[in-house]
Amino acid sequence: MKNPISKYLPSRRDSLILGLGGLLGGGFTSSLQAKSLATNKAQAKSVILIWLDGGPTHYETFDPKPNAPVEIRGSFTPISTKVPGVQFSQHLPQLASIADKFAVIRSVQHDQGNHGAGNHYMMTGAPPRIPVGCGAFVSFHPSMGSVVSSELGAPPGLPPYFSMPSMTRSGGPNFLGAKHSPFVVDGSPNSSSFRVRDVTLPSNLDGSRKVNRDEMRQAVDKFVRFADKQVGDPATAMDEHYRQGLDLMRSPEAQAAFDIQRESDAVRETYGRNDLGQRALLARRLVEAGVPFIVLNEGGWDHHTKIFPTLEKRLPTLDATIATLIKDLDQRGMLDTTMVLVLGEFGRTPQINKDGGRDHWSNAMSIMMAGGGTPGGLVVGATDKRGYAASERVLTPENFSSTIYYKLGIDPAKILYAPNGRPSHIVSISEPIKELMG
């Protein structure tokens, strides 16, 4: 083990024998942190992360290159924004009109060119340890949502980490354990019959039946559990999930937050009567209820073919929803403590391919960040004049995830311990992007 201080500590093995594992590990790391955290007061309480799965193009969003040749710049024209000198691509007019409310990072780059690996790097702040395939659902390190769940905990009666309508590929808890996996809300909140499913008793069952069932279950459940984490017994994870499920069902706060029908038609309309719009609205309700991390997993951003006609249809919805979300949070006084992030695995290739699309490109990407003390109107870094690669203020996914952790008051350099005793930093190189710290 590389941890240089470990030799001054009882070994993990000794700690286990002494029954001090958690105590010692926790106590020690927290004393290490005390100092850095003192200077790192939380700016934000919650994060809404809009994940554009597939890898959104930087050219057609926040990093247009009007002076590049046409086979690179594409068919969209740039537009001016509220911030003098900053341009976005054509189909983001609403965001352009509030560009003073958020920052854009144009210079994060990495070296993972497929979806499985790119998702892992951006969602966990750690590159995958071995080469992974494109369709892969891999986890070598806890996702940001899971770390936030474990570090900040949950509001009463609600899970701390949501993912809608599905979990992202590497959005899992890894060694933090099942209780830090995301609560997935599927279905379409845009539909009039939408309810977060299965969180209430079936309608034809009254409360006393529930009590009977729980008693019956206690009587029936004699299955042996192996509590020692080394064993890796899936039954202990199921218990954890069962308990969380009961908490949810019993929580009036949760039931209220889930009830999107309580929003006025006017509000629902401005968010956009589509799945993304209504999910963003539901996310805002969850933030109001105190949920610290919410991911909206938006599929369909892998534009290898016909990128321009596809985006002409797709971008206006995205534009309207995100702009509405930011304005709404701002008006409610919540933007100061709520971060809104928009990103995907990577950017897309400079050269438009033979099918009129752009392919995977991790040398350049754009990330949008609003709220939680993020300076409005700021553009961090730049790509070269043709958008090939980040060229000024080149940043890594580690810088990005460290920034999120810092803003939430979590020390990204903190050491976490896997059940087998292996130490690992939340982020291996924990340097936040200082311009964004406000």
Place this chain on the structure above:
Amino acid sequence: MKFYFTVVLFALFSSGLVVAQSSNLKIDPASIELKGQGEQIQIRVLNSKGEDVTSDCQFKSLNIQTVKVSSRGQVISGFAGQTQIEVSQGKLFELVPVKIIQADLGFSPSFEKDIQPILTRYSCNSGSCHGKQRGQNGFQLSLLGFDNDFDFYSLTSESRGRRIFPASPENSLLLKKASGQVPHGGGKKLPQDGNAYAQILSWLKSGQLRTQSSEPKVESIEIFPSEVRLTPSSKLQIKVVARLSNGISQDVTHLAAFQSSESVLASVDADGLVVAGPLPGEVAVMARFMEKFSVLMVTMPLPEINSEIVKSNLPRRIDSQHFIDQLISDKLEKLGLSPSKPALDHTYLRRVYLDLIGRLPTLEESRSWLADTASDKKEKLVLKLLERPDYSEFWANKWADLLRPNPYHVGMKAVFMLHTWLRDSFRKNLPYDQFARQIISAEGSTFRDGATVVVRDKRQPDELTTVISRLFLGIRLECAKCHHHPFEVYGQDDFYSFAAFFGRIGKKGNGISAPISGGEEMFFLAKKGDVKHLRTGEVMKPAPLKGKVMEFSESEDPRKALAAWITSDENPMFAKAAVNRIWADLMGRGLVDPVDDLRATNPSSNQALLDALADDFRKHHYDIKHLLYTITTSKAYGLSSVPNERNKGDTRNYSRHYRNRPRAEVLLDMVCDVTGVAENFPAMPAGSRAMEMWTFRSASEFLDSFGRPDPNQDPPCERSSDSTVVQALHLMNAKSIQAKILSEEGIAFKLAASPIAMELAIEQLYLSCYCRFPAKEERDSVLNIVKTKSQPRKQALEDLLWALINSPEFVLVD
């Protein structure tokens, strides 16, 4: 590094160990002779027990003009002369004679053999530095140095040659940056007084030569020792030796890169010092040098405990002559682990039904098998299960995960035809080699010959290369598409030679045109078709991996030759990849994990067992049913999941059964069976089982909650086996499950209406859900609840059924 001028007179390796007279330390090598300045070798020191004590020793050169030695035993030659190195450990000491001879004049380092290894060793060309796409700060090298031409150009000519300054080599940007004399993002990599710096300087001074192709090449590297047992927290210095094509050997420890397969168990640092952690287990430590690699297997047994009670109560071996049990026992002995007890009969019964045919036994089946006292009742049961139609549905469903294309891509009917083909293959028990051949060389119509749909889906030679090598060889060739895999023997040439087999696939009919491509397409042998190397653009000739180039006439189908090569008995990978996949299905974890990543640097947790299973599979003509029979009738398969004191940390050596959750389709069928109410799937005949579904387009909240893969997700995602809150809530509250429990067609209603005693009704529900009878206390406590609540009989049975389904004993395979 001057390979060809260096002679190390005394053997460098363990065979050359000489027992010193003055102490009990053994030094490897016992004496040293080096030619020329700046040569480097590694000293290893063993104590009288043969344990490595190098990191405990002090080293001192008696003449630092002639030779220098670091605190870690790295020896570097200086001026010609003779001297000694003093090696001491506490009171023990030993002298090693050293002789440095003058190097031949006229020697100069050259790029490929002297400079590239330095760039790799110091990670200059790694994926996180200049080796990444587009390089770092404008300076790019090929990833891990796989492209010599590119790297030579990059260093010497690119950016108008600004990186080197021949007139004053010391002022070359290359050296100034690398040594940190001017700011360098990567830090101070090569100190000015170091050997690597001197080598590069010498190369620059002598005119930046390339290595001639006629010069000797590195044929292999060897790691010393190649196998070792370590106690917790002990250390080991490894040594790496390169064998050259001219027969000379060279110590390259200082230029090798190291990596541990599991650094929790044992870590390795940049100089090759292995440090064992506190946990028992096995680790592969890899050394890499110039596209060659070698592996050291480190075993760390669980330390013996002195308690006789623990020792005598725990078995050391599984009591059985079955070859699987023997080989697993050998491994457990080696690691000091004890196997768990055999599982109880009902646990085995439920496990083998769910593992082989993906469904629960009926009440009758459970009753009669549990009552059977025959000694061969397990064998008879397995044989019977393998003849069931459910068998083919279940295994087709598993294979569909690996192959099933997106209907929005290939069309609905094509997906159905592929599924039908898969099901038929398992129904006929098509030998696995024929199964593979039919996919690899699929011909005909997508509306008639289901296997062709794989080719319709993976249309390009590179896509087929990736999927075929992964499925049937267990090799992830996709890395080699763009660069040489750092821990794999295959490079780009291998990838494109393999892809060339798919160059002549003729297509006719309705191709793929989004969004709907429903038509029929035909595949046949085309007269020509080229596959080009991505980097060189060269048209590649088909060649099997590491095999000879093959020529084909117009009428010969390269794909048939490829299929024959892949499935031939002489190809060890084919059977290994197959048995490993099936082993993982039944035993919870692959002998090699992940299952499709077989390579020397990701070794099997039990190599002898993998080999034996593969041999057995070959000998039985790739009969999948025979393989399943062999595994499920071993005692190892039938072990309990309950750990003991000496195996609870084991998750790789099968000392106990590893619990798992059945796939979504199996679990839904289980719910339907125990409630007695079938599910209605859209677009499927009434009464269909989830296992018979052939496309995700039949909607099901249950299946989606439990991780059914959706090939239409963009990009597509693999099956997930995680457990989640959503699953817990779904089982608790879903309307559809509630309806089954309350249904008048359902089992609770029927039992309530029947005249049988409550005790027997309870027993029946236990037996259907858990394949066992309730213990007396269990039955009594259920009866007690019913009595105190004075619940109607029907409600009580409904609640009991709900409770049984909502316990981990139902959801898991124990």
